[in-house]
Amino acid sequence: MMMHSQTDVEARLRRDADSVRRAAQPGPTFHHHIMARLAGPAPVAPPRWGSRLPAQVLLAVALVVAAVGVYVVARQLAPGPARHGLAPPRGTIVFGRINNVNGDEYIYTIRADGTGEKALVATPSCCMRWSHKGDRLLLAASPSQSTLISTATMRADGSDYRVLPLDSPGLNLGPGIWSPDDSRIAFEGWDDSNPSRNGIYTADSADGGNRHRITTTSQHDIPISYSPDGSKILFWRGPANNLVANQQMADNLQAGQLFLVGVDGSPLTQVSPPGMTSWMSFGDPGGWSPDGAQISFAAFSPTPSDPGRSAVFVAAGDGTNPRQISDWGTYTTSARWSPTGDWIVFDRIVSPFAHGFLLVHPDGSGARAIPLLRAACCAVWSPDGNRLLFGASDISDDLWTVQLDGSHLTPLIGTPAHMADLGWSGATR
């Protein structure tokens, strides 16, 4: 094997440098784009107290006299949130952050106004869900001395961490969903050595007792949400891969179908139209209307020339009569009903270079894109239905909130977060 000479490598580098320089000629307006970005709503990053505190303290000391003057002037000039006619966002947001090279996800909460970021548990987890009261979270856990996955619950401040026990060897009970009164939890159950035990299980949220099996499958059944009256569960059924850890979910993207089942295990109703598929890998593909009368969801009907062909559908609350309410688009993975009931937010590729999201009324009218500066995925509604929380999928995976008209685009955190593992509770921690 002949070693490349240094001269040869250097010549290749210089040729490549010429190509790079030719391709990187900035257009005449490029610096205006940069300056516009500074003047727009995006550039004010949230404070990162951990890394910025010393510099900020020094700055404050050095500028104390001037800062007081600036502060007074700014206070006099500032309209403030009330004068904008817009209250600051309220509640508490839970999100996951992959902050090591192994791809492990860790769980954090932050107030919706961008303050008070807090790491909740020291061990990797995922798949968080707020209770309906907003006082507790459920999330994935691994019981000590076990390689199985279980579910834990905890208070919103990270206290009272309880791992629900696994008392059946080999059976994982991964995190699922709260019942409307928060008294029960529906789990995704699976046994890698005995797939006949796979299915949805329910148990008391306090201690994991009073367990019932709801469905039976050799695939994976992942609960999405209880109906508002607590009588039914909407769930995703898909191929049996290890879909619990979210990174693996992303790496093992699989298409499945949506079903309804009664909490008493009554026969299944397929919600997604036959021949179509829904994705679970980027969060819930759908959910109930607030009154429980209808279900929204995203479904794929790919063609050889358009593998991402997908649209938004609405079915009756009993899972029947699905009807398409949006035009066909590309890579629509979710369709989520607003808490106020008048909008459904869904995602798709909105320009050649960016994923984004759109709003549509449940009857299919009024569809419009939310103008964003960022490519975005997987929007989550604020509890009051006035804002959306989303992860930017273009460069930095950071989190943002935005008003439904695209205004008040506000950075929540400036560090990478998991795009799909998000939740917004109305309770303020």
Add this chain to the structure above:
Amino acid sequence: VRLARTYDALQERTGTVSPTPIRQTWFEPLVVALERSALAFAVMLVRDRSTAEEIVQEAFARVWVSPNTPAEEAEFRRWLYRAITNLAHDHLRRQARFARLGFWLAPKNPLDPIDRWVEDQDLVQTLRRLSRREQLAVYLFYYEDRPFRELDQFLGTRPGTARKLVSRALQKLRTQLTVEAAGEST
């Protein structure tokens, strides 16, 4: 400068007046002076013109909001390149993560000049295997034609260190390119 920036940030947060006139006194000239080299650096790292533009814009935005960013050009460039490096590597990591999904990887703009390159793909892949520091040193030496003395200043290293860094990177490239060539011929 810091006073101006603090005042700017206050004004932006409170939505009062545009801070552009203050910025123009010091920030915009730096943007104009560095946009070309910053864009070339980002293109070298990600090999996609549109993504590189996005990264450079984001890097300038991040440098702007940092209260510690120096206003002196050489130091400013160091901060800017560090931000570009971090953003580019985040992008490449995510690109690898989603590559199998065909998700988020929107089609490239067919008019993008970089698509018309006859790229030295082996070299591109081999460059990506260098450490961030080695990539930066190689870029500054071969793509910006800067002397080792400037590299040492830029990297904050003792005289002679940058030369060793480039030499080590070159040796890695030689070895890896030889292995790649052998793999292709078998």
